[in-house]
Structures are given as structure tokens and as C-alpha cells.
Amino acid sequence: MKAVFIKKHGGPEVIHYGDLPKPEIEENDVLINIKYAALNHLDIWVRMGIPGIKVKFPHILGSDGAGIVEECGNKTTSFKKGDKVLIDPGISCGICTMCRKGEHSQCKTFHLVGEHIDGTYAEFVKVPEENVHPIPDGLTMIEAAAFPLTFLTAWRMLISKAKIKAGETFLIIGIGGGVATACLQLAASMKLKTIVTSSDDNKIKKAREIGAFEGINYKKEDVYKKVKAITGGEGVDIVFDSVGAETWETSLKCLKRGGRLITCGATSGGIAQTDIQRVFWNQISIFGSTMGSRGEMNELLNFMKVAGTRPVIDECFPLKDYKKAQKYMESKKQFGKILIEI
Numbered sequence: 001m002k003a004v005f006i007k008k009h010g011g012p013e014v015i016h017y018g019d020l021p022k023p024e025i026e027e028n029d030v031l032i033n034i035k036y037a038a039l040n041h042l043d044i045w046v047r048m049g050i051p052g053i054k055v056k057f058p059h060i061l062g063s064d065g066a067g068i069v070e071e072c073g074n075k076t077t078s079f080k081k082g083d084k085v086l087i088d089p090g091i092s093c094g095i096c097t098m099c100r101k102g103e104h105s106q107c108k109t110f111h112l113v114g115e116h117i118d119g120t121y122a123e124f125v126k127v128p129e130e131n132v133h134p135i136p137d138g139l140t141m142i143e144a145a146a147f148p149l150t151f152l153t154a155w156r157m158l159i160s161k162a163k164i165k166a167g168e169t170f171l172i173i174g175i176g177g178g179v180a181t182a183c184l185q186l187a188a189s190m191k192l193k194t195i196v197t198s199s200d201d202n203k204i205k206k207a208r209e210i211g212a213f214e215g216i217n218y219k220k221e222d223v224y225k226k227v228k229a230i231t232g233g234e235g236v237d238i239v240f241d242s243v244g245a246e247t248w249e250t251s252l253k254c255l256k257r258g259g260r261l262i263t264c265g266a267t268s269g270g271i272a273q274t275d276i277q278r279v280f281w282n283q284i285s286i287f288g289s290t291m292g293s294r295g296e297m298n299e300l301l302n303f304m305k306v307a308g309t310r311p312v313i314d315e316c317f318p319l320k321d322y323k324k325a326q327k328y329m330e331s332k333k334q335f336g337k338i339l340i341e342i
């Protein structure tokens with residue numbers, strides 16, 4: 001089968017497009033004929049090598065995907081050949097205390113499709129049955145491939161952790177990436193007043209089109225002063241910051257008393273200064289979060305059906321041009337998801 005894979009860690013030059021054997025399924029697996037897959041920044045971390053994570057080479061990249069069931073393991077019960085399905089990329093043991101509490105993304109063995117195990121940039125991928133979901137009515141195959149990782153991450157942060165409410169004010173640091181865009185779309189559906197930041201006026205314009213109330217170009221304006229001005233001097237209820245070191249202090253300053261900060265990444269670095277007095281005096285909560293649980297995935301799928309929320313798709317490349325797609329993602333020019341057609 002055709003696939004995009006790496007034979008060692010390194011720069012873009014280690015990415016190959018070629019033939020690999022079709023995977024053989026175990027009794028609890030489903031084999032899926034992938035039609036679309038979606039890029040995530042995780043692809044780049046896996047390509048370069050994540051400390052502590054060993055992958056078996058050749059390793060197929062890709063965490064998000066949707067397609068058609070090709071074959072079902074003997075012990076599976078929910079699917080049959082021909083079903084249209086999408087993949088929940090989070091793999092957990094299912095039997096530890098955290099898994100039994102329904103906190104799958106806190107399982108000690110938690111990992112993602114395409115990270116420790118072969119991913120979705122291939123004609124076929126095998127995943128455990130519990131990671132397979134029917135594509136909800138109304139969602140196209142390409143949309144089904146585009147949303148799971150980023151929307152599930154956004155859902156857990158906003159709904160389960162920050163417990164957002166209609167009418168609250170919400171600041172998104174750096175709009176354009178998959179999780180930030182998912183946060184904006186969920187917040188817009190839930191009637192929050194969302195402010196986004198970017199260095200690109202065009203991205204701010206696009207953000208307004210999908211529900212942002214206000215945009216701040218941080219190259220031209222001071223984010224803290226502008227947030228204060230927009231909120232009548234109060235600050236916002238919630239900040240989403242996955243930029244990290246470069247923006248952390250400003251993000252904390254932009255919160256009103258009792259505000260909540262949510263984070264699922266630190267692309268500019270993980271070490272930053274925190275004014276602890278501000279945290280306790282203003283009674284600020286900081287929520288770290290990663291991916292989501294099986295239950296949260298079900299909640300999200302239901303929400304998308306009811307609310308009609310659809311992921312923003314920026315561009316779609318053929319599988320053989322994956323290297324170009326990854327380069328495009330690294331250029332940070334995209335707004336929404338970059339897809340691969342297989």
C-alpha cells in the first residue's frame with residue numbers, strides 16, 4: 001500500500017512516500033481504508049523524535065483520519081465492511097485507575113495513532129475498535145478526518161476544564177492553528193465573546209468571519225492594553241494560550257479576577273515567569289489539558305451533530321505531496337486544517 005513514513009528521525013528530508021505492507025489486524029482491531037487524513041503539529045515532533053518515545057521504523061505518520069471499514073477483528077462487534085468511520089487517535093490501556101475513571105488521556109500508557117504506532121498517512125491503518133466511530137450524519141468524509149484531535153483537545157479544555165458559559169469573554173492567543181481555530185468555533189457556538197490575536201490581519205479577518213468579536217494584531221497593538229479597553233478595564237474570563245514562554249505573562253495579566261487560563265502546548269518554550277501574587281490574589285485557575293476521554297469524544301460528536309459545527313479546512317494535498325503539506329504547516333500561513341487525500 002502507498003504510505004508516508006520515516007525511516008529515521010530528522011528534518012523534512014527523512015519523509016518518504018512509497019510502498020509498505022498492508023497492516024495485519026489483531027482480534028480487537030478494525031482495518032480502515034483511509035480516504036482523508038489531517039496534519040497536526042505532532043507530525044513534526046514525531047518526525048524530529050520525541051524524547052522518551054521509541055518508534056519502530058519504518059514509521060507511518062498521521063494522527064487524524066477517516067475512511068471505510070475494510071476488515072474487522074474476530075472480537076469486534078460494532079462495525080462491518082463498508083461502514084464510513086473516523087478515528088479517535090487517543091490510545092489508552094482501558095484498565096488502569098485513570099482509564100476506569102473515564103480519564104483516558106491521563107492513562108500512563110496514553111499515546112496517539114501516528115505517534116508510537118503507525119498512523120493515517122496510508123491507504124490502510126489498523127486501530128482498536130474502541131477508537132473507531134461512525135461518521136455523524138451531515139459530516140463529509142473530509143470534515144470527519146479534519147476535526148478529531150484538535151476539536152477533542154479544545155472540547156476538554158473549554159467544556160470539561162474551564163466550564164465555559166454563554167456570555168463570557170474569551171481571549172485566544174494566536175489564531176490560525178488547528179486547536180485555536182477549534183476553540184474559536186466552539187466558543188462561537190456557545191455564544192462567548194471571543195477576542196483573537198495574530199500578526200496577520202488576514203487571519204484576523206477570517207477569524208471574524210467564523211465568530212470572533214474582536215481581533216488584535218500584536219505586531220501593531222499592545223495585547224494587554226487592547227484587551228483591557230475591549231473589556232472595560234476588567235480583563236477576560238478565559239484565556240487560551242498554547243504559545244507558552246513568549247506570551248504567558250501577558251496572558252495571565254489579561255485575566256479578570258477569578259479568570260481561568262487553559263493551555264495544551266508551549267510552542268515558543270515551556271519555561272516562563274508567573275506572578276504568583278497575581279494568581280492567588282486574583283484567584284486565577286490554570287488548567288493544563290491534553291486530548292480527551294472516550295466520553296468527551298462522544299459528547300463532541302453529539303455536539304457537532306446538534307450545533308452543526310464544522311471544522312475549517314484550509315487546503316488539501318494528495319498523499320504523494322505530504323512533504324509540501326508539512327512545509328506549508330511549518331510556514332504557519334494556514335487558517336484551519338490542512339488535509340491529505342489518499
Ligand SMILES: [Zn+2]
Nearest residue numbers: 093096099107
Ligand atoms: Zn489506562
